[in-house]
Amino acid sequence: MKIGSTVKADAGYKIDFSRIDNPVEALLIPPVDFVGSLAEIRSQGTVKIAQDSFEYDYQLKSEPNAGSGIKFKRGEENSQIDIGHGREESPLTGSFGKSPIDLKMASGAGWIKIHGSIGEVKVQEEFIMGDIFQGEPLLTAKGEIGGLDYEEEFFLAPDNSMISEGHLGDMEVSRIVSSRKGKREVQGNIGDQEFEEFIRYR
Numbered sequence: 225m226k227i228g229s230t231v232k233a234d235a236g237y238k239i240d241f242s243r244i245d246n247p248v249e250a251l252l253i254p255p256v257d258f259v260g261s262l263a264e265i266r267s268q269g270t271v272k273i274a275q276d277s278f279e280y281d282y283q284l285k286s287e288p289n290a291g292s293g294i295k296f297k298r299g300e301e302n303s304q305i306d307i308g309h310g311r312e313e314s315p316l317t318g319s320f321g322k323s324p325i326d327l328k329m330a331s332g333a334g335w336i337k338i339h340g341s342i343g344e345v346k347v348q349e350e351f352i353m354g355d356i357f358q359g360e361p362l363l364t365a366k367g368e369i370g371g372l373d374y375e376e377e378f379f380l381a382p383d384n385s386m387i388s389e390g391h392l393g394d395m396e397v398s399r400i401v402s403s404r405k406g407k408r409e410v411q412g413n414i415g416d417q418e419f420e421e422f423i424r425y426r
Contacts, residue, residue, distance in 0.1 A: 239417065241276050241298055244323040244343025247370030247392060248414050253320055254282055254294055255305075255329065256342060258351050258365055259401060259410060259421060266426045273419035296320055316340070345370040356380055365390075388412075 237246040250256050252271050266283045278298040284307065292307035298321055305318040305325050316327040316338075323343030330337045334353040341347060349367035354360030361377040368374060369392065376390030376397050386401035395415035402409045410421035 239273050239276055241278050242321055244320055244345055247345055247372050247374075248395075248417065250342050250345040250347060250369055251374070251392060251397075251414065252419060253278075253342060254280055255316065255327070255338060256347055256349060256369070257421075258336075258363070259399065259408070259423075267423055268426070269421060269423040271419065271421050273417055293318070349374070362386065 237248045239249060241249060244250055244253065252273065254269070257271075266281070268279070268281050270279050271277060278296055280297075281295040283294075284292050294305045294307070296303045296305075301321055303319045303321050305316050305320070305327075307329075308315040308317070310328075313328040313330045316325060316329055318325050320343065325340075325342050327338055327340035327342065327347065336351045338347060338349045338351075347367070347369055349365065349369065352364045352366075354362055354364060356362055356379075362380050363378040364375070365378075366375040372393035374390070374392045374397075376388050376399075378386050378388045378399075378401075381387050385403065386399070388397070388399040388401070390397045392414055397412070397414050399410055399412035406425050408421070408423040408425075410419075410423070412419050412421070
């Protein structure tokens, strides 16, 4: 796979992870992409869209100063986000390639909030766990990414996969998340751009 190509997305966006400068790119990077960080254990993943891709290694620990963070690899380039601990909000700082990351994360019973910037993109996002027995989505992600309204609802399908539907601005967002033992495979789209995620848990 050739790394570094630019691929046109809806609304004139180009997908090129060497620089995070549009909301489509930002939405695919953990922890903005919540699917990549669903479990509070170590996970490794690969995200592919058109002819660009990256890998990540996510580790979240409950103890302060325990080395929580996300390591990224794109081609020959390595980068990292460190997850700190705070009384009310935890800082997420570092970089994705050459793009600086400056996010803060807060959590409570059934919710997580993230705000700040990833590269050149401002992020204000909330993840809310629902009650499927009351007919609610399993998870709702909503907020604003790069100035675009974002909402995505995840539902449990009869075969125990997850499906989502939503939007990023005027672009439709949808995913099918299939789970196997220790793995998740995701097929999705943002507008007319299809993407894949492969996640392994350890």
